[in-house]
Amino acid sequence: MPTETVLFIILAGVVALLLALYQYKYKAKGASTSNALFAFLRFITLFSVLLLLINPKFEQVKYDIVKPNLVVAVDNSSSIKHLKQDVKAQEFVNSISNNAELNNKFNIELFSFGNTLNSNDSLSFNQNQTNLDKVFKQLSQVYKNSTAPTIVVSDGNQTIGNDYQFSAKKYNQPIYPIILGDTVVYSDLQISKLNVNKYAYLKNKFPVEAIVVYNGDQAILSKFVVTKGNTTVFSKVIILDKSKNSEVLNFNLSANSVGVQDYKAQVIPLSTEKNKTNNYKNFAVEVIDQKSKVAIVSTVLHPDLGALKKSIESNEQREVVFLNPNKVLNQLNDFQLVILYQPNNLFKTLFAELEKQNKNKWVISGPKTDWLFLNEIQTDYNLEVTSQTEDYQPNLNTNYSAFIIEDLDFNNFPPLKSTFGEADFNLPSETILYKTVSGIQTKQPLLTTLEINGRREAILFGEDLWKWRAQSYLNEDSFLKFDNFIGKLVQYLASNKRKNRLNIDYNSFYNGSDNIIISAQFFNKNYEFDDSASLSIVVKNNQSLETTTRPLILKGNNYQVNLNGLASGSYSFTVKSSSENISVSGNFKIIEYNVEQQFLNADVTKLQQVATNSNGNAFFINNYQGLVNDLLNDKRYQPIQKSNKSVVPLIDWYYLLFIIVLSLALEWFIRKYKGLI
Numbered sequence: 001m002p003t004e005t006v007l008f009i010i011l012a013g014v015v016a017l018l019l020a021l022y023q024y025k026y027k028a029k030g031a032s033t034s035n036a037l038f039a040f041l042r043f044i045t046l047f048s049v050l051l052l053l054i055n056p057k058f059e060q061v062k063y064d065i066v067k068p069n070l071v072v073a074v075d076n077s078s079s080i081k082h083l084k085q086d087v088k089a090q091e092f093v094n095s096i097s098n099n100a101e102l103n104n105k106f107n108i109e110l111f112s113f114g115n116t117l118n119s120n121d122s123l124s125f126n127q128n129q130t131n132l133d134k135v136f137k138q139l140s141q142v143y144k145n146s147t148a149p150t151i152v153v154s155d156g157n158q159t160i161g162n163d164y165q166f167s168a169k170k171y172n173q174p175i176y177p178i179i180l181g182d183t184v185v186y187s188d189l190q191i192s193k194l195n196v197n198k199y200a201y202l203k204n205k206f207p208v209e210a211i212v213v214y215n216g217d218q219a220i221l222s223k224f225v226v227t228k229g230n231t232t233v234f235s236k237v238i239i240l241d242k243s244k245n246s247e248v249l250n251f252n253l254s255a256n257s258v259g260v261q262d263y264k265a266q267v268i269p270l271s272t273e274k275n276k277t278n279n280y281k282n283f284a285v286e287v288i289d290q291k292s293k294v295a296i297v298s299t300v301l302h303p304d305l306g307a308l309k310k311s312i313e314s315n316e317q318r319e320v321v322f323l324n325p326n327k328v329l330n331q332l333n334d335f336q337l338v339i340l341y342q343p344n345n346l347f348k349t350l351f352a353e354l355e356k357q358n359k360n361k362w363v364i365s366g367p368k369t370d371w372l373f374l375n376e377i378q379t380d381y382n383l384e385v386t387s388q389t390e391d392y393q394p395n396l397n398t399n400y401s402a403f404i405i406e407d408l409d410f411n412n413f414p415p416l417k418s419t420f421g422e423a424d425f426n427l428p429s430e431t432i433l434y435k436t437v438s439g440i441q442t443k444q445p446l447l448t449t450l451e452i453n454g455r456r457e458a459i460l461f462g463e464d465l466w467k468w469r470a471q472s473y474l475n476e477d478s479f480l481k482f483d484n485f486i487g488k489l490v491q492y493l494a495s496n497k498r499k500n501r502l503n504i505d506y507n508s509f510y511n512g513s514d515n516i517i518i519s520a521q522f523f524n525k526n527y528e529f530d531d532s533a534s535l536s537i538v539v540k541n542n543q544s545l546e547t548t549t550r551p552l553i554l555k556g557n558n559y560q561v562n563l564n565g566l567a568s569g570s571y572s573f574t575v576k577s578s579s580e581n582i583s584v585s586g587n588f589k590i591i592e593y594n595v596e597q598q599f600l601n602a603d604v605t606k607l608q609q610v611a612t613n614s615n616g617n618a619f620f621i622n623n624y625q626g627l628v629n630d631l632l633n634d635k636r637y638q639p640i641q642k643s644n645k646s647v648v649p650l651i652d653w654y655y656l657l658f659i660i661v662l663s664l665a666l667e668w669f670i671r672k673y674k675g676l677i
């Protein structure tokens with residue numbers, strides 16, 4: 001407490017004492033016992049009031065003992081049940097959770113994981129994917145600034161994500177793997193990889209690559225077969241032994257009919273094999289009868305051109321061709337969409353021809369765009385011409401109605417560089433992305449679409465689109481989401497189909513381990529997104545004729561339903577609105593494949609390596625008793641005493657108000673009792 005405050009408190013005490021004595025000694029002309037009591041009570045009252053006026057502040061220190069965390073992450077995927085380790089895993093978790101000594105030393109936090117990490121409430125061992133890489137990344141965010149030795153109960157077999165050894169190194173916590181599964185090596189013949197394109201074109205051949213792997217000591221002879229229904233479309237005899245334990249098969253299959261075509265690849269199992277599930281893989285190819293061609297016309301070199309080509313051609317249905325403004329004129333009828341990158345006066349003839357043919361186009365502008373030319377050559381929109389440039393970040397318009405857009409965390413994407421100025425539109429337009437300038441969201445369009453007289457057009461006010469694709473990869477470890485966004489925009493621009501009030505987004509086929517998500521957008525009669533709609537989906541199995549009805553749940557700017565758990569087969573579905581007679585139907589197939597059942601053994605080597613690199617220790621599930629002793633005796637895991645110092649003003653101490661009221665009340669009642677009032 002400052003010296004000045006102490007002096008004020010002493011002065012307050014002196015003043016309160018002098019006033020009390022003046023009241024009950026000097027003015028009362030006596031020194032009775034009652035006057036002394038009254039003087040004391042008056043002193044208490046005055047001193048308390050003066051203390052409140054001074055309002056001194058006191059430091060309050062609280063000490064807490066913080067125990068280290070003990071994180072227990074349990075593999076909840078179906079491979080644990082497939083390896084018959086589910087009971088042992090549950091028993092281990094119960095043993096750790098109920099251990100009194102561990103609970104006394106640690107705060108035990110339980111998690112389960114499959115494709116995602118979840119706070120553990122129960123273990124079902126039914127997750128269809130394992131992503132240990134995501135587990136360590138998410139745990140590192142939660143326990144970044146604390147001591148948290150981590151027990152990972154798993155077979156170590158990852159089916160999705162990056163190699164978890166790298167994310168485990170960055171976790172910076174000791175890791176104690178509890179290894180589930182059989183470590184005995186059995187003779188096994190399997191299809192370890194099967195690579196095939198998602199799309200093929202009618203009357204063409206499409207390539208297939210299969211990798212067959214053998215684990216065993218004896219030479220074996222088997223046969224690799226690909227069937228379509230009851231017809232064998234490819235077969236080959238394979239001979240493998242200990243020295244030559246794998247073979248890569250490359251072959252071509254014919255695409256003879258349009259639609260989703262199902263195939264089954266199988267390597268004939270050995271009589272001694274324990275796991276025969278990994279001897280076959282089902283796959284599918286969607287055969288289409290035409291290919292969309294997109295022309296990118298530019299007179300400048302820029303990384304955006306390569307990024308656009310990669311994104312558009314990520315869908316094998318599309319082909320991108322780079323042309324200059326003069327060469328494209330003779331080939332214009334070959335393209336379903338023309339992308340005009342930073343147009344200038346050299347594009348004059350091309351613009352005239354596009355207008356004449358009422359052709360769909362996408363204009364991408366930037367600092368190198370000649371806006372004097374662009375404002376003059378067309379009348380749909382214009383931009384104020386300036387010599388200044390500005391950086392614009394995107395902000396998603398959740399009410400965009402032309403097609404379903406997933407938010408890619410656009411707000412955190414790098415800015416695009418463009419000419420400074422406001423755009424004016426002379427035709428009805430819909431904005432996909434608005435401009436954000438210096439953190440301030442505006443209603444100025446960054447990416448907009450137009451639709452009139454059967455022609456569709458888009459305009460992007462900015463260059464450096466390649467940075468968005470790179471940022472999407474950093475966020476997702478994949479280009480997929482950004483490429484899908486560009487793909488949907490290209491699909492919309494390359495088509496002249498009439499706008500619908502109910503739009504759906506789904507795949508033609510799904511692998512058995514994929515998340516089966518169907519999205520929908522519903523718009524009112526003014527084509528404004530309706531977030532109060534009641535949508536449902538009726539899914540019908542075309543073989544068993546069994547139907548399932550589920551509601552679609554609003555999620556961001558669209559409605560979604562998760563159809564995980566459906567058996568493999570062919571399905572038809574209808575999404576409909578309960579308030580209006582509007583519905584949309586479609587078909588999809590689920591290809592039988594359970595990636596979690598492809599493993600026969602635990603990945604002991606990798607789990608032990610993770611333990612060694614993190615200064616932890618690995619244990620097998622049948623011999624984990626030493627883990628408890630390691631955790632209890634390790635000097636790294638000690639409780640920490642933390643002090644919390646807070647400054648508390650006296651005015652917050654409500655007991656002082658009670659003292660003031662009590663002293664005044666006692667003085668009044670005693671004086672009343674003695675007849676002095």
